[in-house]
Amino acid sequence: MSEHKFRFGVVVTPEGGRQEWAATARRVEELGYSTLLMPDGLQLLSPFPSLAVAACATTSLRVGTFVLAGPLRSPRAAAWEGHSLSVLTEGRFDFGIGTGRPQARQFAEELGRPWGTAAERLREVAESIEQLRSLDGDRHTPVLVAAGGPQALALAGRVADMATLAAPALAGRDHLVDMAARLREAAGDRADDIEIAMNLFAVGDDEIPQWTQKFIGADRATLVAHDSQTLLPGGPAEMADELLRRRDAYGVSYVSVNGSYLEQFAPVVERLAGS
Template identity: 65%
Template sequence: MTRTFRFGVVATPQGDGDSWRATARRIAQLGYSTLLMPDGLQLLSPFPSLAVAASAADVRVATFVLASPLRTPMAAAWDAHSMTVLTDGRFELGIGTGIPAAKQSAERLGMPYGSTAERLAQVGETIDRVRELDKDGVRTPVLVAAGGPKSRALAAEKADIVTLAAGPLADIDDMAAMADDLRAKAGDRADVIELAMNIFVVGDEVPPWTKQFMGVDADELVAADALTMLRGTPQQMAAELRRRRDRIGTSYISVNAQFLEQFAPVVELLSGT
């Protein structure tokens, strides 16, 4: 099933509440559907931050993604359900096992970090607790960041949205193989799962923080035809995203806030198509 495109911006509060509300309003003005926020003690807490954003603009809000070891499953589910109710259904719970830096955050919070299997089990239990709280027509959509086969199996069983967590140099063949595996594991659920993709670089230059995070430069991304980069005119970018949707099935596309304005013409070309 081919889904229509929708677009999000991954952002974090950089100043006071006024600047954060202005960011949310600008995201909505430019036609993005969702404001997504990462998780970690180096940032403000995502739930109150996203509640403020949702009150400032008619935009969906999402965690991207919660690190499962930083909260008990019930605590995460409680906050997620509360957000869904108070935003009138405009919240999406994104959750995963966490990047390596989450270990230090868990330690500071007095939470056990656990093995990869234990952290993945926490993801599954969190989704189960969310579903227990769903009632009276209120349902929280859940996005799972899935990398390896076991996380794809869990996502295939429980997630509404899946972002395929591949390496920074993954190309279209790599991602298509992951998507095919996810759909095979999902069976009858395959058509209800929305596939998401986060683009780290829009244009030809890799920002310093992105280069540090990914460990690769622009030449390496271009040489690999990596899907973490999107280049060209707005029309060329739109054509490339259609190619990716045709081959992989990805229709929910997010970019970092640094590229908010630069990517807006692509959003205008593709939203709802």
């Protein structure tokens, strides 16, 4: 298994106005994170202008969608926005996309967009990536695919630069090992080129915030009982050691955390980034 170097991202959304958002982006960069990532949904500000502001406020920080809900835009529109941001950030944008969480169905309806079947939504994700590649020409905007099921893992294996393993909240180590194996099998000769990513819902030993418990449908004790890979327990040394074990087990090297853990997780970033 190829061993990519560790890098880290923060999933965060704007609060307040431009100055506050720019300060957040600068802090993310200052702490050594590789990427500022933003989710997608009508309850939030639009990710593309938000990420443009974050990129302008920093010098080397990458920005990315984590992830676009495919049904909210036509493939051509998603590609157009992604290519534009790639150009304007001079290559510091990562195009993250997936088929959308179930909650996104209401957003699609509000936008007058069809939700479609799972297969139709995945085809639109594939078409969005094809359209982006067409617009890019000689440019190469890195693409991250959120992949959970076999077909999404197969798509990521064929076309993604990065694949985030979108496992259920209670999925344990063996589940992630199996997902990564499916991804590499689908990738074939390009398996070593794909960066495997995962998102952590909680880190450390404190109880999980109520909004996070509601989002994932589980409290900390339940996550611990299932060896959930969305939880990274312990102090900085223990968390770093566990991430090394996870990289050995299934190749994950690109790790993102929620913005509420920005400062708490920074010592782990300092220990592992680039190693």
